[in-house]
Amino acid sequence: MKDLGELRYFLGIEFARSKYGILMNQIKYALELISECGLASSKPTNTPLDKNQKLTSLEYDNQFNITDDVEFEDRRIYQRLIGRLLYLAMTRPDISFAVQHLSQFMHAPKKSHYDAAIHVVKYIKRQPRLGLLMSRTKSRKISAFCDADWALCILSRKSITWFGIKIGESLVSWKSKKQNTISRSSAEAEYRSMANTVAELVWLQGLLKELGAQVELPGSTL
Template identity: 60%
Template sequence: MLIYVDDLLITGKNSGMIEELKTIMHGNFKIKDLGQLKYFLCIEVVRNTEGIILSQRKYALELILDSGLGNACSVSTPLEQNQKLTSSEYDMHIEHRSDELLEDTGMYQRLIGRLLYLTHTRPNIMYDVQLLSQFMQTPKKVHYEAAMRVVRYIRKSLGEGILFSNKSRPNLVAFCDSDWAACPMSRRSVTGYCVKLGDSLICWKSKKQNTISRSSAEAEYRCMASTVEELVWLRGLTKELGIEHHEPTTLYCDNQAALHIAANPVYHERTKHIEIDCHFVRDQIQKGVVCTKHVSTKEQQADIFTKGLGTNQHERLKIKLGMKDESHSPT
């Protein structure tokens, strides 16, 4: 049972137990049974022959109209490829110039807040919103224009959401990737990963790393450690829900150097400063919790969480993540 203030969701395999729980709840509280789940906290639930699609169509439409982009042209990607955004402080101290600041800071902050909530069903804008949220204090006009581009991208397919397939096996699989020294201001790398239960996307993340990595292998390995940490937690959670994991969870990485560090028990000079991450990942591999495999960069699904991509690759990875548009989905 999921409770948010006075809204409740009840799910389970035994319909009799669900009815019994509702009877007990009704005997102690005044409740209203709204029947099968269709709408919850601005998230729409649509069932079709493939499974269940979670989307935020109504929420996205309200966001577009409030932004004044109801009649604007759509764009094919949420962020221009290779676009670098910097803070006003960086411009003044490093480049000795400053782009024009946005007069209404609150307007930008509200827009980013609304976009953050939209990432619950739109993982394909996760990286872009994560990047834009770094400039909440003193946003520039270029930041606001980039945020409005994300809104125009959302306009392209209002009913887009995540498909929870009814045909996939309940086994966990993960993809992790990093963009080395991606931040032009701090030279920190970006961690991106996603976890699937069968073919259904259940977890994703895009975040700037806490420390500076001195090589791409180190950045990838830190990303791998973060993903393994999430997998350990998810394996425990799914076990509580009755899903047993008899095989190690496969973790796909496209960096051969990071995979060699994970497989090689000998520490080299260049890996001493990431020794804790090395021990943690290897420990989970030896326990049989995870196993690492190489995947080509083109097939790396987590790539969408680390950088702005071109139109073709962005659309390709979005489909691989299991995203569907419920507006065009047969019921």
């Protein structure tokens, strides 16, 4: 075995230490992605996705005779781009929803899907140094936040669940995922989102218990 000293770079993730904690980012990976897409001199965008843009599949367009969009010429280019964005989302929770939304079109992408993926890269270009801070603040308090839309997906009318879980000041788990079933009301979608969040909390609590780490829940210490 060889001691390589303090961890600074591993599998495309950089680790920077400061008085505030350890910052994990993928700046080198992000800059390589921007350069690979030919966007080094492009103007960055303010949001990962255009909120007014409705992305549909080829099957949906054929069913309703929509002809204002065309199939992307080489789906392997689109699949590679989404794959790289998925890996970048490991330290960029802010693009999780956009990447989740675009990944459902990988089998048959359209030109609009590729343009939307390029829009995400332009958003990354605005602040490529963003990452996750593992705070040095000593806190064993675990907290969770969740939300859900209602029937956002126009293809299936399923809702999207998003949650984030923090231990102290550090974000340790997050997810943006389409729900398995169709919710008949916004309240039902919210309850499903809370159920998914609680399931993740129970799993995380069990993992921390196996590691011998203590966490504080409301009104108790486990």
